[in-house]
Amino acid sequence: MSNGRRTESKLPDVGTTIFTVMSRRAIEQGAVNVGQGFPDYPIDPALADCVAEAMAGGFNQYAPMEGNVRLRGSIAAGIRASGGREVDAETEITVSCGGTESIYSAIQAVVGPGEEAIVFDPAYDAYDPAIRLAGGRCIHIPLAAPDFRYDWDRVRASMSERTRLIIINNPHNPACTVATAGDLDELARVVVERGARDRPITVLADEVYEHVLYDGRRHQSVMNHPVLKEHSFAVYSFGKTLHITGWRVGYCVAPAELTRELRKVHQFNAFSIAAPLQEGIRLYLERQPQASRDVGAFFSAKRDLLRAGLADSGLVMPPAQGSYFQLADFGQLPDFSDCSDVEFTERLINEARVAVIPLSPFYREAPANMRIVRLCVAKRDETLTLAAERITAYTNGIGRGRTT
Numbered sequence: 001m002s003n004g005r006r007t008e009s010k011l012p013d014v015g016t017t018i019f020t021v022m023s024r025r026a027i028e029q030g031a032v033n034v035g036q037g038f039p040d041y042p043i044d045p046a047l048a049d050c051v052a053e054a055m056a057g058g059f060n061q062y063a064p065m066e067g068n069v070r071l072r073g074s075i076a077a078g079i080r081a082s083g084g085r086e087v088d089a090e091t092e093i094t095v096s097c098g099g100t101e102s103i104y105s106a107i108q109a110v111v112g113p114g115e116e117a118i119v120f121d122p123a124y125d126a127y128d129p130a131i132r133l134a135g136g137r138c139i140h141i142p143l144a145a146p147d148f149r150y151d152w153d154r155v156r157a158s159m160s161e162r163t164r165l166i167i168i169n170n171p172h173n174p175a176c177t178v179a180t181a182g183d184l185d186e187l188a189r190v191v192v193e194r195g196a197r198d199r200p201i202t203v204l205a206d207e208v209y210e211h212v213l214y215d216g217r218r219h220q221s222v223m224n225h226p227v228l229k230e231h232s233f234a235v236y237s238f239g240k241t242l243h244i245t246g247w248r249v250g251y252c253v254a255p256a257e258l259t260r261e262l263r264k265v266h267q268f269n270a271f272s273i274a275a276p277l278q279e280g281i282r283l284y285l286e287r288q289p290q291a292s293r294d295v296g297a298f299f300s301a302k303r304d305l306l307r308a309g310l311a312d313s314g315l316v317m318p319p320a321q322g323s324y325f326q327l328a329d330f331g332q333l334p335d336f337s338d339c340s341d342v343e344f345t346e347r348l349i350n351e352a353r354v355a356v357i358p359l360s361p362f363y364r365e366a367p368a369n370m371r372i373v374r375l376c377v378a379k380r381d382e383t384l385t386l387a388a389e390r391i392t393a394y395t396n397g398i399g400r401g402r403t404t
Ligand SMILES: Cc1ncc(COP(=O)(O)O)c(C=O)c1O
Pocket: 037, 097, 098, 099, 100, 101, 124, 169, 172, 173, 206, 208, 236, 237, 238, 239, 240, 245, 248, 249, 250
C-alpha cells in the first residue's frame, strides 16, 4: 500500500540490470542460462579450504582499509612475475568489493559536478550511473562497427575543458575485443595533449578480464604503458580470475596520488573487504601461483566448444579475442529478420529455453538494426552443449528449416 510518499530518484531511468532480469527469467522458464557472466561450475575445493583455514586462523575482524597487507604484496609480486611494472603494494594497490567498487570509487574520486567522463558503447552498465551520481555527465562514444574499434578522432572531437575521465574496458565486455598497443598509444596522446593545456585527464581501465585472452594474445595494460601508468586507475577482479564472482573481491592499481584519492572514497563506501576471503585468496595464490595464468586456456576451450556446438545454427559468430563471452549475430536467419535483439532474446528464452543477453542495453543509443546477442562461455561444458543444441534445433526448425 502506498503511503503517499514520492521519492525523487537520482537515477530515474535506471531499472534492474538486464543481467539480473535475464537470470530471473531463466529460472522462471527453466531455461539454460548462458546470459549473465558467472560460472555455474564448482570452485577449486583448495580455494574453499584456504578460506576455512583463514577463518580458523583468526581472520574474522575488520581487514585493513587498503586491503590485507600480504595479499597486496602477492598482487604486486604477481604483476612483477608477469613482466609488469614494479608496483608499490603499500601506496598503489587497494583491495575493493569486486572490480565494481573500484570503478565506483575511482569515478567518485575524480569526477565532480558538471564534469564529463567518456565511455565507449557498448559499455558495461556500471559506468554511466556512477558518473551521474558524481554529478558528472557521461559522454557515450560508439565503438566503430563492425569490429568495435576505437575512433580516436571522434574521441578528440568529443572532448571539452570539462573532460576529466576516459573509461576503457580491455579485454572488452561485451565486444570480446582487445585493445592494441596502438590504441593505448593513441589514448596516451589524447591524455597528454589535453593535460598539457587543461586540468589533467585520468584514465580508468577496466581490466577485469586481463587473463582471459585467446589465441596467444598478450594483455596490453595501462599499468605497463610508459605514459598511461602515470595517469590511470587499473581495475581487476578475483571474481573473474578465480571463478568466484560471488565473493566480491577485486582491486585497483594506480599511482600513489590517484590511490590516495580512491581510498578517500573507498573507506567510506566499502571501508574494508571480507577478511577471511582476502586471506584465503592470498593463501591460494601462494600455493597455486599458476591459477590465474591457466584461465586463458580454460576459457578458450569453452569458447571453442560453444562455437563448434553452434556451427550449424546459422548464427554468425565473430572471433572472440578475449573476455569470457561470445557474440552471435542472428541477422542471417530469415525468420528473425524483423526481430530486434531484445525480441530475439525473448523468443530464445520462451521458445528455445535458452537465456542470452541482447546487446542494445549496453548502448545509450543502440544502432537501429542491432542483431547481436551475447553468450557467456564461463559455464560447464554440459551447459554450453545443451544451450548450443537447443539454439541449433530452434533456429533450424523455425528459422532456416522452413525456408529451405
Ligand atoms: C567489464 C566488467 N567490468 C567489471 C565487472 C565487475 O567485476 P566484479 O564482479 O569483480 O565487480 C564486470 C563483471 O561482469 C565486467 O564484465
